[in-house]
Amino acid sequence: MSLDKVARRAKVSTATVSRVLNNTSVVKGSTRARVMKAIAELKYHPNLHARSLAGGKNRTIGLIASNMENPFFFDIYKPVEADAHARGHEVVVANTDYRPEQLVASIRLMIGRRVAGLAVVVSEMDPALIKELTESRIPVVFYDVGSPRPNITNIRVNYRRGIEKVVDYLHSLGHRRLGFVGHHARLAPINERMRAVLDAVARNPSLEVKTAADADTLEGGRQATRSLLASGYSPTAIVCVNDITAVGALRELRERGIRVPQDVSVTGFDNVKLSEFCYPALTTVHIPRERIGHIIVDALIPQPGAAAAEHEIVIDPEFMVRDSTGPAPSASRKR
Amino acid sequence: MSLDKVARRAKVSTATVSRVLNNTSVVKGSTRARVMKAIAELKYHPNLHARSLAGGKNRTIGLIASNMENPFFFDIYKPVEADAHARGHEVVVANTDYRPEQLVASIRLMIGRRVAGLAVVVSEMDPALIKELTESRIPVVFYDVGSPRPNITNIRVNYRRGIEKVVDYLHSLGHRRLGFVGHHARLAPINERMRAVLDAVARNPSLEVKTAADADTLEGGRQATRSLLASGYSPTAIVCVNDITAVGALRELRERGIRVPQDVSVTGFDNVKLSEFCYPALTTVHIPRERIGHIIVDALIPQPGAAAAEHEIVIDPEFMVRDSTGPAPSASRKR
DNA sequence: TTGAAAGCGGTACCAG
């Protein structure tokens, strides 16, 4: 059960057992064998808490996300886990479910665990929390939040550009009446993607838009679309905040007998795998989750040889045209 | 940074600081206030490792899954987290990605963390590992694995029944040539769902089946379907191991111009939310993930008042008919 | 190459 039971059984000191466990310094072959034997016989499993307490180190990094349910999260988690393991670290995740209190709790928990690094992939956060975090001296990577500070790396995706590409494309197809399906990011009262749509519309007098929002889920996208349409508004194109909600929108439209893209065009965002598998396949904007994952680990667990990671990284997303968008119906029929 | 810095600053003993932190016993109002003040000023965050080492307790439970990417996992994670939090516990998850080595590593990690309880939601596992686990004295819940033992609870879904319902239904619709799309559960050479299909077919001489398997992902389902069809075999119905792979199958069929359900019927399994949102909506088998989540927490974190949880729980899944299945084409055309 | 012992940061029991 504990180190010294093993030591006793192998007739050595706890120091020696510790040495073979971590194979530090050189232990004589025969002693090592005796220790290993004792460990096996006792089914000994070192207490990780004691280990990090004594060692003052902790080979685990934390990853906090606002919605683990969205495959977007998993796509960044995966490379993070792989890279972290490759560097001998574990990763522990926390889900905030878009709840500010949960974010605070999760961050405190991570600090309490004395993680070696922390990645926070949420939409927005309180400046006080950021302060608390910087003062904890833990290396932190933010995705989509705040500005870089000492020991803080910031990854930012240029949503504005991405949305502009979407809106421009729809405009070029003749769409003038837009709809925007967002989600309640309780943490982000001012959703950058939505703002970008509104701004793009404001810039072009011939465009109009109406917005609706619900949960960041398939069902949420469907509900938002429903309320968008319930008002009597009939957009020719619906821009969704992400792929998941877009798939929800697709369903609502289908059930109303509205064809996509003949009657209404739909766009997603993120380019999650599902966007290729739904029907019709979504026109969307690609965000390189894998790359983001690598950046996170590089920033959190610096490699001996590697150059210091950048502190501010901006990603310009790529537009992907698929089958859910087409010319505005009025463009061919009404004219 | 540490308890006694706080103690020093508040001019009290570490014992007192500990008391206010855990608000055990009664601390005089004024002293408590001083301590709180010191804590705030120092931005003190208790070291959780020290805490669990000293206290000998650990209010966290572990959850190991073989594929976090499948929404099935999240649907069970969610209630587990909610219930655990309600009982003052944290939950830490681990993903094995169907890799046996990773399963071993994850289990060892959990034991090392001295979790208060562990839920293992994987397809299959080594008896030696089960032994290691029972000897660790940690309360364990298995989903779909092994048999109940002391301090081990077993939740089992009657896949066989579920699959039988699917096959019977397809048979009643006139389907005779079946396809089965499975996945490489490297941990489960003998996949129960596949066996059930094979057995059902064996029992009925008029039925034939061919199987294919790939990854447990959208893409995997598509690939498996592709290889199923590449052989020249033309099933009138494809039974998929779960909803995700079924959605992959749907895409492959669509791209080949094969209509579902007119030309080929498709079935999923799990009744994940996506099964309602894909097109066409999947006929599937419902597995009550939420209920499973509750069972897990009840078994791992027993409540004072509650009765002891059962040690063996069998769930009979429910069949759900939706739009991806229909009469076999030959049934109406050839006859 | 190995052992003894001083912590790491808390908790909890025992006095006062």
Place this chain on the structure above:
DNA sequence: CTGGTACCGCTTTCAA
């Protein structure tokens, strides 16, 4: 109501 203090299980000098 508060302080002193013996651990919890392991890592890490310092000596031998």
